[in-house]
Amino acid sequence: MTSSLLFNITTFAYLASMLIFFTFLAARAKTLGTAAIALAYGGLFAQTVAIGLRWKESYDMGMGHAPLSNLYESVVFFSWTIVLIYVLLDLTFHYRVIGAFVMPFALLGMAWAQLGMNTGIEPLVPALQSNWLLYHVITCFLGYAAFAVACGISIMYLIKAGSEESAEKSAGNALLAMFPPIKVLDDLNYRAIMVGFPLLTLGIITGAAWANYAWGTYWSWDPKETWSLIVWFVYAAFLHARITKGWVGKRAAWLSIIGFAATIFCYLGVNLFLSGLHSYGGK
Amino acid sequence: MTTPKKDVLQSLWDFFCSLKLTMSLLISLALISIIGTIIPQGIPPQEYLAQISQAKLKFYKAAGFFDMYHSWWFILLLYLLTINLIACSIKRLPYIWKIITQPVTVLDPGLERSLTNLTTIKSPGASEVVGERVAAFLKSEFADPVVTRSDGALHLFAQKTPWCRLSVYFVHLSVIIIFIGAMIGSMFGYKGYVNITEGESISKVVSRSEKELPLGFSLRLEQFSIAKYANGAPKEFKSILTVLENGRPVPDYTNVRVIVNDPLTYKGITFYQSSYGNAGNYFFTVGDLDGKNTVSLTVAGQGSVSLPDGSSMHVTEATKDVSQFVPELSGPAAQVELHSRDGKTESFVVYANHPGLNIEHAQQHGTGPVLHYKGAEEKMYTGLQVAKDPGVEIVWLGCILMMLGIYTAFFMSHRRIWIRIQDGAVTVGGNASKNQGGFQLSFEVLVTQLKAELTKEKHT
Numbered sequence: 225m226t227s228s229l230l231f232n233i234t235t236f237a238y239l240a241s242m243l244i245f246f247t248f249l250a251a252r253a254k255t256l257g258t259a260a261i262a263l264a265y266g267g268l269f270a271q272t273v274a275i276g277l278r279w280k281e282s283y284d285m286g287m288g289h290a291p292l293s294n295l296y297e298s299v300v301f302f303s304w305t306i307v308l309i310y311v312l313l314d315l316t317f318h319y320r321v322i323g324a325f326v327m328p329f330a331l332l333g334m335a336w337a338q339l340g341m342n343t344g345i346e347p348l349v350p351a352l353q354s355n356w357l358l359y360h361v362i363t364c365f366l367g368y369a370a371f372a373v374a375c376g377i378s379i380m381y382l383i384k385a386g387s388e389e390s391a392e393k394s395a396g397n398a399l400l401a402m403f404p405p406i407k408v409l410d411d412l413n414y415r416a417i418m419v420g421f422p423l424l425t426l427g428i429i430t431g432a433a434w435a436n437y438a439w440g441t442y443w444s445w446d447p448k449e450t451w452s453l454i455v456w457f458v459y460a461a462f463l464h465a466r467i468t469k470g471w472v473g474k475r476a477a478w479l480s481i482i483g484f485a486a487t488i489f490c491y492l493g494v495n496l497f498l499s500g501l502h503s504y505g506g507k
Numbered sequence: 508m509t510t511p512k513k514d515v516l517q518s519l520w521d522f523f524c525s526l527k528l529t530m531s532l533l534i535s536l537a538l539i540s541i542i543g544t545i546i547p548q549g550i551p552p553q554e555y556l557a558q559i560s561q562a563k564l565k566f567y568k569a570a571g572f573f574d575m576y577h578s579w580w581f582i583l584l585l586y587l588l589t590i591n592l593i594a595c596s597i598k599r600l601p602y603i604w605k606i607i608t609q610p611v612t613v614l615d616p617g618l619e620r621s622l623t624n625l626t627t628i629k630s631p632g633a634s635e636v637v638g639e640r641v642a643a644f645l646k647s648e649f650a651d652p653v654v655t656r657s658d659g660a661l662h663l664f665a666q667k668t669p670w671c672r673l674s675v676y677f678v679h680l681s682v683i684i685i686f687i688g689a690m691i692g693s694m695f696g697y698k699g700y701v702n703i704t705e706g707e708s709i710s711k712v713v714s715r716s717e718k719e720l721p722l723g724f725s726l727r728l729e730q731f732s733i734a735k736y737a738n739g740a741p742k743e744f745k746s747i748l749t750v751l752e753n754g755r756p757v758p759d760y761t762n763v764r765v766i767v768n769d770p771l772t773y774k775g776i777t778f779y780q781s782s783y784g785n786a787g788n789y790f791f792t793v794g795d796l797d798g799k800n801t802v803s804l805t806v807a808g809q810g811s812v813s814l815p816d817g818s819s820m821h822v823t824e825a826t827k828d829v830s831q832f833v834p835e836l837s838g839p840a841a842q843v844e845l846h847s848r849d850g851k852t853e854s855f856v857v858y859a860n861h862p863g864l865n866i867e868h869a870q871q872h873g874t875g876p877v878l879h880y881k882g883a884e885e886k887m888y889t890g891l892q893v894a895k896d897p898g899v900e901i902v903w904l905g906c907i908l909m910m911l912g913i914y915t916a917f918f919m920s921h922r923r924i925w926i927r928i929q930d931g932a933v934t935v936g937g938n939a940s941k942n943q944g945g946f947q948l949s950f951e952v953l954v955t956q957l958k959a960e961l962t963k964e965k966h967t
């Protein structure tokens with residue numbers, strides 16, 4: 225068994241999970257929901273083993289390092305963290321239908337990584353040879369993943385809130401019957417960000433600590449750093465929106481979606497469109 | 508009576524206490540920060556300047572877009588944020604402080620109406636006896652209660668972690684502490700760089716603004732080396748450094764290894780591996796096409812020399828074995844750049860073992876001169892970044908406070924239980940500052956346990 229075979233299995237499991245979730249929304253059969261989430265759990269398990277195996281394979285090739293060293297590995301890890309956060313949310317709150325809006329993110333990551341990228345294991349360049357890499361990347365990506373889940377929930381919130389306002393009992397509303405009430409969605413959105421915000425903060429702090437250790441400045445307004453701060457501002461705004469008149473509800477949901485868009489730009493857009501210290505993407 | 512002046516002050520105060528201002532500031536900071544990630548910061552590169560129009564360039568310069576994170580308008584936003592933060596805290600803190608230090612210990616009808624978690628248990632028996640049972644129960648299952656008698660009823664009040672209501676103030680304080688640390692760093696610290704050649708020592712570094720700064724001690728480079736992976740990619744850049752005080756090596760700072768991600772810190776000044784190059788001389792001969800007038804020529808690692816015909820040259824790269832680039836050739840080779848007197852620049856390779864190729868090159872370009880490469884002296888220099896930042900510890904203190912504050916703000920909650928015992932009825936109410944859903948569940952469990960406790964008492 226190699227890690228790359230397992231990554232392919234993971235991708236198919238996420239694909240199947242997503243499709244069954246969509247059918248579940250339309251057909252509203254409980255067994256479908258169970259099957260969809262079982263596939264998500266199975267995929268997560270396969271991916272966990274695969275990441276472990278890839279780590280070991282890098283040692284077998286004589287350049288042992290954690291599988292977080294290039295764009296391919298980070299996208300795979302991102303997808304893993306998204307499913308992990310979703311599974312944890314499901315274990316705590318039991319709203320599995322959220323999977324229909326979260327699994328697409330995980331699938332997108334895996335499909336892009338498996339089909340569109342060089343999957344080879346590469347040696348670690350000197351700039352990345354530090355334990356800080358591990359702390360920094362893991363905290364950032366767990367934070368990003370929580371924001372991905374929050375974004376999925378916010379989309380559900382806006383769809384549901386929109387249809388409740390228009391109040392027409394059209395055919396589309398049958399789909400929405402599966403959605404949790406908007407109050408619950410609002411609360412789940414907040415809870416996901418409550419997980420993501422401390423992790424992002426810790427990610428920025430570990431990044432700053434690493435930069436200080438390696439380059440002597442904890443902050444140099446490099447585009448990646450600045451974008452992580454932009455993301456941080458947006459979610460700080462989200463946290464305050466909940467206690468500000470006129471910002472509760474839909475506007476807060478939009479902030480969560482904008483926050484995730486900024487997150488994705490911070491993660492991928494900066495590497496593709498801007499230049500800076502964090503240039504290990506791109507390839 | 509309000510005078511106009513007071514109105515202005517009052518509305519200014521209200522302006523700074525408003526959370527809508529917080530929202531606008533956070534969103535403005537997010538949007539404005541984007542500018543500096545698109546427009547290059549610091550000294551803009553030549554290629555970039557060539558792309559944009561004169562008018563744009565003028566505007567960018569005037570607006571401070573090339574150093575926007577230090578421009579007055581960006582700093583102003585940060586100050587506004589700080590004032591907003593402090594004003595909001597001053598306004599709300601007394602109220603929060605009162606909740607913590609002077610809790611409402613009596614469950615009166617007004618409070619009762621405001622509670623969503625509320626149950627009444629029937630429990631005939633003397634208030635005092637029931638009260639003791641309930642107090643013991645609360646002490647073992649929740650927290651030690653305060654007992655108050657009022658209007659013929661017995662009131663018990665118990666709470667958990669009231670102090671966590673202060674966490675958001677610690678988060679906000681941490682933002683200010685980080686700002687203070689950053690300000691101290693920019694006022695009393697510096698960033699600079701220095702190049703040291705193998706075997707030599709330096710006692711001054713150059714700051715980013717090209718000022719010379721004395722270190723107060725000296726630093727000697729003993730050796731510089733590069734390790735590579737099998738595929739030729741660089742694996743490690745290593746400088747061996749020794750700190751000298753009055754010319755003598757400092758015992759614990761002798762032959763210190765400095766690599767990327769592993770700097771050297773001495774007396775609050777830190778040295779980071781950042782670049783390297785050859786500082787040794789390159790040796791050439793130069794002469795006419797027919798071999799006459801040949802003289803030897805020495806080019807310093809980083810310098811350039813004038814040739815007899817008035818052109819100047821410098822070495823951009825050299826190798827001991829050219830066969831790794833061109834398998835048919837062998838021996839040392841140097842890539843040189845030649846600037847002729849009429850302003851032309853050409854770049855080409857000069858070989859040691861292939862004089863024929865050198866002559867051929869000269870022939871193709873007219874009359875010469877002919878260059879032959881004779882090898883190089885092995886001597887590296889290391890480029891070190893130098894940083895002194897006396898504010899950095901304060902920044903870390905702020906960061907730690909921020910993490911602790913965010914954690915307790917999000918994941919801890921001030922939980923309160925009120926119990927009133929009157930006329931054979933036990934009324935239980937409770938609330939939490941956070942995570943209402945979770946509190947509701949534990950409240951229900953607590954009430955069920957209390958019921959069991961009270962009925963058990965009746966039977967024995």
Ligand code: HEM
Binds near residue numbers: 463464587682913
């Ligand atoms: C202009 C600056 C700011 C002002 C005026 C402000 C004001 C406030 C206020 C009034 C609260 C509510 C406190 C309460 O519930 O009693 C709050 C909560 C909070 N603030 Fe700020 N804040 C500012 C900036 C920030 C920043 C930069 C952060 C970044 C970490 C932050 C993090 C928080 C957090 C985590 C909470 C708790 C939110 C929650 O419990 O959901 N604040 N802020």
